[in-house]
Amino acid sequence: MDWYPLYNSLRIALISSVIVFFAGIGAAYYIAKLHPVLKGFLDVVLTLPLVLPPTVVGYFLLVLFGPKRPFGAWFLEHFNTRLVMTWYSGIFAASAVAFPLMYRTARGAFESFDETLAYSGQTLGLGNVYIFWRIRMPACRQGILAGTVLAFARALGEYGATSMIAGYTPGRTATISTTVYQLWRTDNDALAFRWVLVNVVISAVVLLAVNLLERRDRERGGRPG
Amino acid sequence: MALHVEIRKDLGSFVLDAGFETGAGVTGILGASGCGKSMTLGCIAGVIKPDAGRIELDGTVLFDSEKGINQRPQKRQVGLLFQNYALFPNMTVRQNLMTGLRAREKDPGRAKQQVNEMMERFRLTGLEKHRPCQLSGGQQQRAALARILLSRPRLLMLDEPFSALDGYLRWNLELELSDVLKGFGGSALFVSHSRDEIYRICDRVCVMDQGKSGPVIPVKQLFEAPVSRAAAVLSGCKNYSRARSAGERRVLAEDWGVTLEYEGEAPDELRWVGVRSHYLIPVPGPENFRGNTFRCRVLRVVEDVFSMVILLRPEAGGKSAEKQADVLLRAEVTKEFWEDFLRREDPAQGLWIHVEPKDVMLLT
Numbered sequence A: 001m002d003w004y005p006l007y008n009s010l011r012i013a014l015i016s017s018v019i020v021f022f023a024g025i026g027a028a029y030y031i032a033k034l035h036p037v038l039k040g041f042l043d044v045v046l047t048l049p050l051v052l053p054p055t056v057v058g059y060f061l062l063v064l065f066g067p068k069r070p071f072g073a074w075f076l077e078h079f080n081t082r083l084v085m086t087w088y089s090g091i092f093a094a095s096a097v098a099f100p101l102m103y104r105t106a107r108g109a110f111e112s113f114d115e116t117l118a119y120s121g122q123t124l125g126l127g128n129v130y131i132f133w134r135i136r137m138p139a140c141r142q143g144i145l146a147g148t149v150l151a152f153a154r155a156l157g158e159y160g161a162t163s164m165i166a167g168y169t170p171g172r173t174a175t176i177s178t179t180v181y182q183l184w185r186t187d188n189d190a191l192a193f194r195w196v197l198v199n200v201v202i203s204a205v206v207l208l209a210v211n212l213l214e215r216r217d218r219e220r221g222g223r224p225g
Numbered sequence B: 001m002a003l004h005v006e007i008r009k010d011l012g013s014f015v016l017d018a019g020f021e022t023g024a025g026v027t028g029i030l031g032a033s034g035c036g037k038s039m040t041l042g043c044i045a046g047v048i049k050p051d052a053g054r055i056e057l058d059g060t061v062l063f064d065s066e067k068g069i070n071q072r073p074q075k076r077q078v079g080l081l082f083q084n085y086a087l088f089p090n091m092t093v094r095q096n097l098m099t100g101l102r103a104r105e106k107d108p109g110r111a112k113q114q115v116n117e118m119m120e121r122f123r124l125t126g127l128e129k130h131r132p133c134q135l136s137g138g139q140q141q142r143a144a145l146a147r148i149l150l151s152r153p154r155l156l157m158l159d160e161p162f163s164a165l166d167g168y169l170r171w172n173l174e175l176e177l178s179d180v181l182k183g184f185g186g187s188a189l190f191v192s193h194s195r196d197e198i199y200r201i202c203d204r205v206c207v208m209d210q211g212k213s214g215p216v217i218p219v220k221q222l223f224e225a226p227v228s229r230a231a232a233v234l235s236g237c238k239n240y241s242r243a244r245s246a247g248e249r250r251v252l253a254e255d256w257g258v259t260l261e262y263e264g265e266a267p268d269e270l271r272w273v274g275v276r277s278h279y280l281i282p283v284p285g286p287e288n289f290r291g292n293t294f295r296c297r298v299l300r301v302v303e304d305v306f307s308m309v310i311l312l313r314p315e316a317g318g319k320s321a322e323k324q325a326d327v328l329l330r331a332e333v334t335k336e337f338w339e340d341f342l343r344r345e346d347p348a349q350g351l352w353i354h355v356e357p358k359d360v361m362l363l364t
Helices: A004-031 A036-051 A052-067 A070-079 A089-110 A115-122 A127-140 A141-156 A160-165 A177-187 A191-218 B037-043 B093-103 B108-120 B137-150 B166-185 B193-203 B219-224 B229-234 B333-343
Strands: B004-010 B013-024 B027-033 B051-059 B060-064 B079-080 B157-160 B187-192 B202-208 B210-216 B241-244 B248-253 B258-261 B272-275 B279-284 B293-303 B309-312 B329-334 B351-354 B361-363
Touching: A004 A036, A004 A089, A004 A141, A004 A177, A036 B258, A052 A070, A052 A089, A052 A160, A070 B202, A089 A141, A089 A160, A089 B229, A115 A127, A115 B037, A115 B079, A127 A141, A127 B202, A141 A191, A160 A177, A177 A191, B004 B037, B013 B027, B013 B037, B027 B037, B027 B193, B037 B051, B037 B079, B037 B157, B037 B187, B051 B361, B079 B137, B093 B108, B093 B137, B108 B137, B137 B166, B166 B187, B166 B193, B187 B193, B193 B219, B202 B219, B202 B229, B210 B219, B229 B272, B229 B361, B241 B361, B279 B329, B309 B333, B329 B333
Parallel strands: B013 B210, B027 B187, B027 B202, B079 B157, B157 B187
Antiparallel strands: B004 B013, B004 B051, B051 B060, B202 B210, B241 B248, B241 B272, B248 B258, B272 B361, B279 B351, B293 B309, B293 B351, B309 B329
């Protein structure tokens, strides 16, 4: 059995999760401070990938990154790098569909944060960076953790947009989900089933780990989110 | 030691328009819930930005909308004790106290020593490793105060510090806090809706009503001679009526339909008259009293813990369309007095109420 799809899926999901972790938290933090009208507009735009069919997201990504489209062509010319049909194209697809999950859960966590904690930090002379990472983030950790896990699981399971922007090339762009589809399509049921099992095991392990982390957190006397 | 505050901020339902000046000692801000007290403290601390105004502390301008000055809260050296104490829930008591020092003490050894001293002083020793949610309300308050004092503020502000505590705990904590404030040295602002707390803790007081602040006056003066109706109500006066002058040292209480004699000077803009409930005294008749005695119907008698509360309506009162059952006066007498009174009089047919002229408060 060729393990490349597992390796490729994991690296895409991990890198996407890191990107989405910072982007989602940053967006949630700064958008909360904006004017309500602008906030409402950005909120819709940033949440759209969650409700659109992944193929529609894939379409938009191709319009943006395709080698014959303005941005894709410019990138190809200046950096001599194609943005589609490579393994890292999967990162764009996974990040786009996983971002709203991180953004929305982080926003929910920030909204329930007691702002007087930040205020008291400021009056004590603590810097805003310290307050953000040492007070706000720990207080919101349950929401942030939940968002990260959801984003990772979603990135790992991404199929539609990935198949459009990265395609299926064995040993190059194949991921678990595209492999399962390809094997099923070519009547290789037995192998497809094995990959399905691999996927189920990874997802179950991740969810189990999160539950254990949350329980330990509660037992340490932390306040539930 | 001087704080000068002059701020305006539109809060939607009303406009915060506070202006006052204080020196050393404890100044109380007395006002009903939602009158803008906490907002005022937030503006002074710098965590809320006023629309316009000027805030100056010991000669340093903290905020000036005209000159475009708005110092960061971190730079203001203003300590604010929040209603919920705002201890960081993810940190231990020791870590919480360390945050107060972080900005000014870089030497770890000296920092540790100062925290230890403060833990001792606020009886927190032994609780170093506890998290805030494991502390009692009083311990939380002490930890929050210790943390603030470690940051060495020039001004200490307390926002309803006892509102989160049980009545039983309050008394001891109030004594403790009073000592802390005396030892603090700098100026302090104490915000509360409780006249009793203000009376016991503060030297001066400023009454706040619907976002408007009154003058800063000595605490005793507020309770002996309140100037405005809002001040009278906050100082615990239960009875007031619209009023207008009725000649030499006489005032007509329009809602009560009674003309009262008074002592002292009437304010220029006399609009209200007030009488505290324990100054309304049931008497056998008008014969032995020089004026200020009027007949009332008794609507209800309520037994309170240590006193009797008699709800009254002057017979001449309420000529307008108001309902006849409206309570207009509330008298309060001791239980012994009332038992004794009942032996001699029958209040079912109404009773006579007397007010000493010196107890008639004229208000704007």
